[in-house]
Amino acid sequence: MRGILPAFANPAAQDNSIKQIAGLSDGSVTVDDLAKAFFDNRLGYVGERSLDETVKAIKEKADAAIVKDRNKKE
Secondary structure: OOOOOOOOOOHHHHHHHHHHHHHHOOOOOOHHHHHHHHHOOOOOOOOOOOHHHHHHHHHHHHHHHHHHHHHHHO
């Protein structure tokens, strides 16, 4: 469902998007299902980071995954 879910900065837009997605699903998911999936997913919210901090964190995780994968193969 491309282009339906806007940035999560506007609560009204969030609510409207969730309702629209639920409507397009023809009853296969409810507004409550979507709200739980997006907002109550127990993934945790870590706050905002700068772009540099985000890129650094992603690189560190990728590097660690590469090292772990290499160690498995040896």
